[in-house]
Amino acid sequence: MDRSKVIYLLHEVYNEDEYGVLKRGLERRKVYADVSSVTASEFFNGGLNGLKPELRMTVFFADYHGENILEYQGRQYTVYRTYIERNDLLELYCELRKGNE
Numbered sequence: 001m002d003r004s005k006v007i008y009l010l011h012e013v014y015n016e017d018e019y020g021v022l023k024r025g026l027e028r029r030k031v032y033a034d035v036s037s038v039t040a041s042e043f044f045n046g047g048l049n050g051l052k053p054e055l056r057m058t059v060f061f062a063d064y065h066g067e068n069i070l071e072y073q074g075r076q077y078t079v080y081r082t083y084i085e086r087n088d089l090l091e092l093y094c095e096l097r098k099g100n101e
Contacts, residue, residue: 002034003032003033003034003058003059003060004032004034005032005033005034005035005072006030006031006032006033007030007031007032007033007035007057007059007070007071007072008028008029008030008031008070008071008072009028009029009031009063009064009065009067009069009070010026010027010028010029010067010069010070010071010076011026011027011029011065011067011069012024012025012026012069013025013026013027026069028071029067031059031060031063031064032059032063033057033058033059033092034057034058035055035056035057035072036055036056036058037054037055037056038053038054038055038056038093042056042093046080046093046095051080051095052095052096053080053093053094053095054077054094054095054096055072055077055093055094056091056092056093056094057070057072057091057092057094058085058089058090058091058092059089059090059092060088060089060090061084061088061089061090062088063090064082064090064092067079069097070092070094072094075096075097076096076097077094077095077096077097078094078095078096078097079092079093079094080093080094080095081093
């Protein structure tokens, strides 16, 4: 398995501006993953549930901290499902994030 593709796991942070107003932002954390398409059955079953499954990212279990947004090749994806594999690996199933289509 080739885990050489760079992806960024994003999590939301809130910072105060100079006026004391909280502003939403995203912090990025770089990890390495194996990137592949979802299977036909994943695509079909996801479509039945209103999802548009697109990619499956395989990362080391310890690299994932529950983020639900990731960035790959300049596009943001939503993680809609995870699956724990053997050998300390975790699969992240992603769809294109709404608003970035």
